[in-house]
Amino acid sequence: MCEIFCFNSNTPKQINKCLECFYNHSEEHPHGWGLATMQSDEFVINKEPIKATCSQHLKNILSNPVVGKNVFAHIRLATVGEIISPNCHPFIEADDNNRSWMLIHNGTIFDYPELDKYKDKENGDTDSERILLYIIDHINQFEKSKNAPSTIKERFNLLSNIIEDLSKNNKLNLMIYDGDLTYIHSNMKDTLFYLKNEDGFLIASTPLDDDENWKVVELNKLFGLIDGEIVFESDEHDNEFIFTEEHEKAMEEFLKHSVRWEND
Template sequence: DNTMCELYGITGDSPVRANDMLKEFYTHSHKHPHGWGLRYFNKNGTAFMCKEAVSAHNSLALPELLDHEIEAPVLIAHIRFATVGSIAGSNSHPFTSWDNSGREWTLAHNGNIYSGMELLPYLDTQSGETDSERVLLYLTDAMNKAIKDAGHPLDAVQRAVLLDEKIAAIAKRNKLNLIIYDGETYYIHTNIIDTLYSAKKSNHICFSTHPLSQKDYHWEKVPMARLFAYKGRRLIYSGKSHGHVFKPAKLPEYDQGSFVI
């Protein structure tokens, strides 16, 4: 049993009705009771975010939310199993930040961050306590430095190349399942075996920690230790493997807490 948090996401060329998938995804919250979050963007780019520090199955807001049609070309959902950081709204995913070019970034993570000097500077500036939030601040900082050095904002492929390099730099010691969105490009990374799957449809691609049971979805494992960047359904960048691959912890149910994010 994979004891980490769980992720679910959509990147598409047109709005996708996500209610059934989300309902199924959030049933997994019995095993991931420390918070849930959902961020999606409608077709004109307007963002909606809801997150709570309660289990999705105890939430009063979530059933109400899922009673409305959720149709979005871009979506990131998360359920949390806490190890680092208390059970608090500021520690629920997804996290957001703005870079100096005015671009907003959204990140959700599962895995474990064991070490890395790169992330230490953000202990004082983050709003919550999670190492996942520090990953976002680290990436935003790298983006700001690159924008400053270039003298102009980076284009989509340049941003993907930079993210690829910066994720590879911290992947050696750390478990990084990531879904990141920058308002234009949707990035996917996994380096933990059998913990991220994708299903391609005619107008969108779904990603999920576990294959979901919806009919007509053919789930495949996302290739290991590489960054993928999508615009809608179209792959615009595919990185080379950085080689740092982990097996998920197989822990007894009662001992999950020591090992998760």
């Protein structure tokens, strides 16, 4: 699968050391890397379909200070979709009210037919990009019905319902950002951790250092963060994802094909 990373704070901080530790995990996640930062209320996204430790572009980025309040990173172990740039995370899409949404995903959608209709609309061919398009459609429908932009709380409640439904029979570790709120969700044990300190929140698929204060993100809940603080927390749902032998066989079969694509 993949690994995901988020930094959320009330003031811009330099986080090169954390990112370097995160991207060093790419030996086991070699199919692409991505980095998203907010600058002047706009997303700046860099990504490539190559191993992070082999990317000269990423080395150039990390040779300068990476500073921000909201920073997201991803390294890909492909399970759905070819190893091409449009399939690298983060994904970004605007809703009908011109709000930009960003999503990164660690997991796989095994069972959710409603996403299939987005196969002809997405730029790549990943289930992750389809999740974002599905969310955007629901946001647009809600705001059209309301005849006004949604509030932060309304968006959180809407995503809580969407993500609970999506998480049935699917691994859904997500980080989403809508320009105001950072959404965090995990539904598989010991696959997402956080560290809260004076700098803000660090959230990653595995702890990035030996700090004993890293904790597991609470399972089966959606959290909303602003300025380094949890401002919303959903009720707990029942859709914990358990990785089975059938899932493992499906992953192994896909990885055989991905090696072939890399060697073509």
